[in-house]
Amino acid sequence: MPLEIVVCFKHVVDETELKIDRQNNRINFEGARTKISDDDKNAIEEAVRLKEKNGGSVTAVCVGTADAKKSAKEALAMGCDRARLLVDPSFVDSDAIRTAYIISKAIKKIGKYDLVLLSTGTTDSYTGIVGPALAEFLQIPQITFASRLEVKDGNKLLGERSMEQGIETVECGLPLLVTVSREINQPRFPTLIQIMSAGKKDLAEWNAQALEIDTKSVGKQGSTVEVTSVNVPKSARKRILFEGKPEESAKQLAEAILREHSLA
């Protein structure tokens, strides 16, 4: 049975390229590149695989600024059929629940859908809030932490959830929202041909007016949570290093351990 899938992704600063400014206890963003948040690629990959197996189409959706276009093209290169960038000055500083609301309006505009896919969290703030909040706005059930997904009987989804105690297998009818864990798949690297043909695919920007969003209900004004500061905590560690011959270092380490810790 063909599936109409919406997959959400975020365009983030690459956290592995950040520098820690220990003098001022701040993060230094200089020179850091941007990317599709790591686990969002797993969500995109899963969406494309489900389409390849069952038919249908995949729409990639991203709330961001205009420079997210680069990530939208990457999602298209990975196999999404179309991309919708949700961009508006009023969207800036939206908290996670407002972001979910904006996406829900885009999904209403998209119309018919069977499945919404997201990751469980993004590498910048890892709140894990957008998925479940979006499911609530859409009034559909959710399967979270999915490590495996399969279509069953043509109109249901079977999901394996990786929980603390073990694997829980669930099944659910459509429409449905699923957040995937990164163990679900290995995202593909698009080929040069796929990258080049992505340029011809359907990429559109939708603003607040197109989405029928009241600008007061989003952004800083509409949000209930606000980030007031971001600091690098002072490292309280001693950072005493031993760099001599292995036997010497081992001895010094042993002495340090014995000083600080009771072996009894």
Added chain:
Amino acid sequence: MAEKSNWNSLIYSEIPEIAQELVTLATKLGAGSVSAAVVVSENLPEAARKISVEGVSKIYGVSGDQFKDLQTETVVDALEAVYNREKPTIVLIGSTKRGKALAPRLATRLGIACISDALAIHDSNGKPSAERLVWGGNAIATVSSKGPAVITIPLRANQRASGNSNPNVVEINVQPKSPVPRVIDRKERPPGQVNIKDAEVVISAGRGFKKKEDLAMLEDLASTLNGVIGASRPLTSDLGWVPEDRQIGLSGNTVKPKLYIAVGISGQIQHLTGMRDSKVVVAINNDKNAPIFQECDYGAVGDLYAIVPDLGKFLKAAKGK
């Protein structure tokens, strides 16, 4: 956590021990009342008894067949009913996977704020604010809420409230209303022999080890120190050399032992998040620039294959004295 606030709080976790931790937290935060929500399919009196600990003044019990598998949607229905009765300023939910899946949905249902994985909670002129890790654990963000908030609390082997109290138990009837996924199977992971979260000494292995068999060299060290062996994500999820329940890091366990020894671990942000609160951190790595050396108290730069056996030898000798 700063001066006491006047907030009423509501706590919930599907795991009684975590709920008890939340009671301690809520009690420390405010002079207001602490209520606990219990959501079960059977034996409500027993579930209520487990949370009748010091600090809890009221228990809201919601029971029914629809709660047998504790799907998010039904628990949200239950907690929505409890919230509307109690109207607390903060709802504290344990940050298990179930808690993480439920909190944002509940906050959205109630039209209130949601803050996840709060390391600390403060009262900012009557409004809740919290600190949480961002940028892969490299920085702490302070986030503030404009009003009541649902806040998830990461599990950190906090103090558990105990003792006995005799709180009022209020039963609330909640009819099933939301469609839910059907649970058709559960496969439990065989329990590990030891709970790494409670260990006082953790020795953690990373990619500096060349093969699975080499991990055996840590056993001697572990037995001398009475420690438990853990590992970073590459050795658990990716290579499968060490069982997953011993993974330390963002997607594994958070531990706060008295002594943490990182062997052949570079100190990626995702790993550091799991052991930042260890009392003493020791690291062994042959790369002087490995990030782990910025987050350790004592470090040895060199070949772990040479250092570990000698370290074990010296410690054993000292123990023997």
